[in-house]
Amino acid sequence: MDNLMICVMLLILSGVCHIDGATHLGPECLDALNPNVTTVYKTNLKTLLGSLVVNAPLQGGFFNTSVGNGSGRVYGLGWCRADASPITCSNCLNDSISTSFKECPESISLAIWSSLCNIRFSNNIFFGELWNSSSSSTYGNHGLDDPDVFTRGFSMMETLVRNVSKASQMYPTDVIDVGNNRERYGLGQCSQDLSESDCVKCLGELLTTYQTYVLNRTGWEMLGVSCGMWYDDFEFYDNDSRPNIPSPNPSGISVYFLRVNNFFFFFVIYSDNDCINSCDVGCGKRWYKKGDMILALVAILVLYNWIS
Template sequence: MIYSQIVKEDRGSEEMETFHFAIVCFILSALALSSCPCHGITNVNTSLQCSEADGSATENAFQTNLENLLDTLVVKVPVSNGFYKTETGKKSDKLYGLVQCRGDMSATDCANCTKNAVAAALKECPKSKQVCAWFTWCFLRYSNQNVFGIMDETSVAITNNTDFDDPSVVSKGIYFMGGLASTAPNQPHMFQKAVLDVGQSGKRYGMAQCTLDINRADCGKCLDSQLALFRTIIGNKRGWETYGSSCFMWYHDYLFYFNISPPASEGEFRA
């Protein structure tokens, strides 16, 4: 299996100028996006991004604030509909953090994913002050800069380069995901999943979600940006996923999500 991955960095922001990626896209090669129905219902460490090592990250003040921040996220996110953001510390010692669980996750799965993401972040990025950890079921981010409410277009696309879809389905799939990008921001939790019926070629399943710290307009911009940025890579593929700091999209020919869903967020499309 061959995976394609591209990372776009928004060099225009001061935050991303200092965010040097030490670890990018650790993917379990045993899981093929195109053929393994277990992917999506198994919690996989998809990617980690660590800022440049900073010796002050090991000092007691930072470690105490980080521990308090992460402990709070672990406790609060599963009882907060899968999203929670918080901050700890004062003035220059402040830390900001959030967790966004996938919209189809139960509270138990959200809690477990958050614990896994926290453990991975602490292990792989012990001297970083800015960390992003993407798992299949959740996204963890913490930073010594205030990242709340700022739409970040940094994204990665993952697909199997050899798994091409039926040409008659390609344009329908892109249109279908474009529809999710348009409607997801208007959902109560900015999360939507849907089914595309493509006749003899079966069905395609899609999902779109934004982190709940950004507004609805920026959610739409984030999802549209991913579709535009990766169109040539994902356009003719049977399955793909995009992961970003502010939004995420999935598209597969198998049912990868759970039946749990926020209200008014599931539909069926026919082409």
């Protein structure tokens, strides 16, 4: 495959954390701090991030602003899934910030995305710009669906993309009846600073990139810095309460697919009960004790079949 490298990785909860139902992928650490502006920039960044945590939940789950002047000026943006309550939104943003500074303590620019919220900051203005250099997808332990049902559900998601401009807060939802008292639910959302055309492009690229990966899966999510899509067989979104986020079983296997530029990473994650709601590096050590290395072979076979 031209300009494409496939990497198979087994990640034991060191770069992916599960906090309060949200999956936080490791942040993209960009430029390092210039020693000449470290103190000023760090002070302004702290003020900015605090402002995002306070204001985004109170303003429909989206807020962007800047703090400071000259070389010490920092621009930031935070957004949450529109059905997240203010408390859930605030907690997710706080958790994302904590994860970011553990992984990228000296970054002058950073982007992190999760199931519930996204944060980005930089010393250069980026508002209104589409971020499509990296994204991720997962289907957890949802199992397989009838191929005909999946086709209809995926078509619904494609329609969501086309109708995004008609939805409040760039947050379209839909549901289809698939027979036998069953439904499939879909949700899409873009960062509110995007234009309609960039929103459509962002969501469309997620579907194109991960369609084969989630093929015939009953539930899945596709996440990027600027947009996200969610799909399942139950009504996981709720405008009045905390959203239900499909997450890994307390003890089980979750599968993630991550794209960074032209590099694809395939993650198989084993979760222990003690690791849920924690980002401690020590989590997942029982993987080695159990000797379940057969999972590595399964991951390789699945990936091989996907690219063949």
